[in-house]
Amino acid sequence: MKKRNKYTLLLIAFLCLLYYLYPYKIEAIGYYHKIWAHRVNSIEKLNSAVNYFEGIELDLVYNSDKNYFDVNHPPTKSINLHFEEYLNNLEKEKFPYLWLDIKNIKKENAKTILVKLVTFFKAKRYPLNKVLIESKNAKELPIFEKSGFKTIYYLPYELHKKDSLTLAKEILKIKKVILQQPNIAISSSFKDYNILKKEFPKHPKYIWALVKPIHFNHLKIRKILKDESVKIVLLNYHSFRGNR
Numbered sequence: 732m733k734k735r736n737k738y739t740l741l742l743i744a745f746l747c748l749l750y751y752l753y754p755y756k757i758e759a760i761g762y763y764h765k766i767w768a769h770r771v772n773s774i775e776k777l778n779s780a781v782n783y784f785e786g787i788e789l790d791l792v793y794n795s796d797k798n799y800f801d802v803n804h805p806p807t808k809s810i811n812l813h814f815e816e817y818l819n820n821l822e823k824e825k826f827p828y829l830w831l832d833i834k835n836i837k838k839e840n841a842k843t844i845l846v847k848l849v850t851f852f853k854a855k856r857y858p859l860n861k862v863l864i865e866s867k868n869a870k871e872l873p874i875f876e877k878s879g880f881k882t883i884y885y886l887p888y889e890l891h892k893k894d895s896l897t898l899a900k901e902i903l904k905i906k907k908v909i910l911q912q913p914n915i916a917i918s919s920s921f922k923d924y925n926i927l928k929k930e931f932p933k934h935p936k937y938i939w940a941l942v943k944p945i946h947f948n949h950l951k952i953r954k955i956l957k958d959e960s961v962k963i964v965l966l967n968y969h970s971f972r973g974n975r
Contacts, residue, residue, distance in 0.1 A: 754783040754968055758949040762956040767830060768968035769939055772802050773812065774820045775973025781821070786828030788939075788965050789817075792835055793844050800847075805834065807975060815851060830863045830937070830963070832885070841871040849878055863937070865918055869908045876914060883937055884908055886919040890926050902930050909934060916962065921948070924955050932960065939965035 759766050767786035771777050780787050790804035791814055800814035821827075836844060852859055859879035866872055872882040887901050909915065909931070919927060921940040938961055940952050955961050 756966055758952040759956060759966065765956055765962070765964055767828065767963050767965055769941060769965040770804060771968070772804060772975050773973030774817060776970045777817065777820065779970035780968055781825065781827050784827070786830060786963065788830035788832060790832045790834060793833065793840055795840055818855065826857055826861055828861045828863070830865060832865045836866040836868050836871050838871060841874060845874055845878060869912065869915065872915060873912060881916065883916045883918045886917055886923070890919065890923040921952060921955055928958065934960060936961045937963050941967055
């Protein structure tokens with residue numbers, strides 16, 4: 732009996748590991764076209780992810796001193812991976828959708844960031860309409876939209892945890908942004924989906940559903956994927972190399 736229990740536990744552990752590494756999660760069956768890989772912040776992970784997903788999300792920090800984009804998600808320690816080097820490792824003529832979470836767009840550097848991105852992508856003949864620029868600083872995004880990029884407003888975090896008064900104020904701010912920028916999409920965690928569905932039922936949404944290997948959110952994630960206003964859902968992707 733003890734031996735059988737041991738084998739059962741090993742089998743369960745193996746299946747959990749397989750699920751952890753397998754790119755096509757069961758909750759996304761039928762909606763894989765809406766699934767992109769989250770936090771693809773290394774060349775190794777990039778080269779793996781493009782074999783399974785039409786789009787990838789990565790994090791960029793603009794280094795104004797050295798005038799380059801660092802592929803990194805602070806506070807994780809930087810490996811000094813330049814965005815140019817990152818994309819140069821893509822196969823020629825392979826253009827996955829790119830969701831760029833640019834961590835430090837602000838008034839002082841927005842135009843510089845825009846010019847650098849446009850120059851780089853045009854030199855590579857990369858279609859700008861396949862590049863999404865995401866920022867918490869929505870007021871700096873119109874110049875990116877005018878240049879041909881898609882733009883995403885990264886909403887305040889954990890709306891579902893805010894008290895009713897604070898939430899009402901945040902919703903008003905978001906609605907003001909949308910009124911001023913009707914083509915801007917909104918992005919948030921799947922934990923805030925019910926709020927977004929209620930307040931912005933038809934507005935384009937980009938959602939990240941980052942869950943543990945064993946979780947109980949399958950039905951909620953499927954509900955989100957079925958929503959036509961949800962354009963993309965980011966899920967965890969763990970490659971054998973380059974996870975960071």
